[in-house]
Amino acid sequence: MSLKTASRVLNNEPSVSESTRLKVRAAADALGFRRNAVAADLARGGVSRLVGFVTGDIANPFYSDLASGIERELRKHGLQLITASSDEDVDRERELIDALIERRVAALFIAPTADDHSYLRSELADGVPIVFLDRPPGGIDADTVVLDxxxxxxxxxxxxxxxxxxxxxxxxxxxxxxxxxxxxxxxxxxxxxxxxxxxxxxxxxxxxxxxxxxxxxxxxxxxxxxxxxxxxxxxxxxxxxxxxxxxxxxxxxxxxxxxxxxxxxxxxxxxxxxxxxEVSAMGQEAARLAVARIESPGEPAHLRVVPTVLIxxxxxxxxxxxxxxxxxxxx
The missing domain is CATH 3.40.50.2300 (Response regulator)
Incomplete structure (x- = not known):
């Protein structure tokens, strides 16, 4: 059996007999093999189906509710959210953003603690969907969702x-x-x-x-x-x-x-x-902006202001x- 045939099976491509498919699956299970979906997407010249979210403080329920709203909206489009916390540390924020961009995430959400994001100007020019949440970016124009x-x-x-x-x-x-x-x-x-x-x-x-x-x-x-x-x-x-x-x-x-x-x-x-x-609504609006940016990368940056209410x-x-x-x- 050729490597190409095994690859076609593991990537769920058609034109492979059922008997061959079963043999390849059995061999993969025996070896503990798991398909690297990110590598497969990148090999085809695309981006991963993963979306990154750099939060300010993961221990704060505000950010978990925000992530929940983002995730629910992204799920409709076959995208998956991964979350990391900067702990309100400027250097840590930069490290996380760089790491996620290097992995060519489909989109990136940032609840910023830094006040200068001009280093992301080239990524925005290349059409990388980046949405800032809760606080606006510094030094660049990007999609942003904030509270009033x-x-x-x-x-x-x-x-x-x-x-x-x-x-x-x-x-x-x-x-x-x-x-x-x-x-x-x-x-x-x-x-x-x-x-x-x-x-x-x-x-x-x-x-x-x-x-x-x-x-x-x-x-x-x-x-x-x-x-x-x-x-x-x-x-x-x-x-x-x-x-x-x-x-x-x-x-x-x-x-x-x-x-x-x-x-x-x-x-x-x-x-x-x-x-x-509505925290989750804030996250959902951010996700909608990211999806729209994926589909229409040339649009000007949008600002969404979420109203507050005294309870x-x-x-x-x-x-x-x-x-x-x-x-x-x-x-």
């Missing part, structure tokens, strides 16, 4: 102002991240528009996990004039804030209003008000306690 971060943070800040609060804190992520910069801008502008002086008085950033968020919120609550309301800039920071506000925590305040940016599991049970949005569940509706009679409220 400013509007979401502004809506949360106005909601807390409407409950009578004036000392409102923002517990934020890494200041270099575009998403947090946008949310901070929306928050600060909303407080300024409400006539609150020094709107950045209670802004704290660099809180990239639940533990650093817990410590920061506890420090805010220990101030001589602590905030009476808090907006947390992502789901992990919200979880840290909840620990700081829990009755068992030292110095906890039950009367502090809280709105979190990003919904999360059990937030409804815990009655946490959030700025929410009131109780924690963000804690009104400012009335001041004692004869004692003015501190603004």
């Amino acid at each position: 971060n400013r509007a979401g943070a502004a809506a949360a800040a106005r909601h807390l102002v409407d409950q009578g609060h004036r000392r409102i804190a923002l517990a934020g992520d890494l200041p270099r991240l575009w998403t947090f910069r946008e949310r901070r801008e929306g928050f600060v502008n909303a407080l300024r528009d409400a006539g609150i002086g020094d709107p950045e008085r209670y802004v704290r950033d660099g809180l990239h996990d639940a533990e650093t968020a817990r410590v920061a919120v506890e420090e805010l609550l220990a101030l001589d004039e602590p905030p009476t309301a808090i907006l947390t800039a992502n789901n992990k920071i919200t979880q840290g804030a909840l620990r700081a506000l829990h009755p068992a925590a030292r110095g906890a305040r039950r009367d502090v209003a809280l709105v979190g940016f990003d919904d999360f599991e059990l937030a409804d049970i815990l009655q946490v008000s959030v700025v929410g949005y 009131a569940r109780g924690s963000g509706e804690i009104a400012l306690a009335a001041p004692l009679e004869g004692v003015p409220a501190v603004g």
Whole structure:
């Protein structure tokens, strides 16, 4: 039996007798042989059916939900998603992107942590479908899907102002991240528009996990004039804030209003008000952009902005306690 005949069987090509097909399959099973689909596609001058996704932090449920939305849409087109995490490390992000491009993935999704992606200009010119998620790319024009971060943070800040609060804190992520910069801008502008002086008085950033968020919120609550309301800039920071506000925590305040940016599991049970949005829909839209780019590589870059909505569940509706009679409220 020739090598060519065996190859035709393993690649499911026609014009091979059933008896020959069975013999080749039996021999392959005995040897533990598995067809290398990627190599087969590349040998034919094509690309693999694999699609790469470089996330910011795989431990964050936001990214797993995003990947789920992408995967469901790609499945309709016979594409498979592989995911890797940069852990918000710029060098790691570049390494992962280079490795995936070298393997000639059919498309690439990036939730960027770096602010310069000009090194991808030649890949875009060659028609490689690249879609940026959650944060826009730096130095290039590419398909992008982001949230309306400013509007979401502004809506949360106005909601807390409407409950009578004036000392409102923002517990934020890494200041270099575009998403947090946008949310901070929306928050600060909303407080300024409400006539609150020094709107950045209670802004704290660099809180990239639940533990650093817990410590920061506890420090805010220990101030001589602590905030009476808090907006947390992502789901992990919200979880840290909840620990700081829990009755068992030292110095906890039950009367502090809280709105979190990003919904999360059990937030409804815990009655946490959030700025929410459809994460999976965001992923599906990104996948549709990638598929469209595969089919029409010459199209100009597209920007999709996913709207947010304030979901009131109780924690963000804690009104400012009335001041004692004869004692003015501190603004």
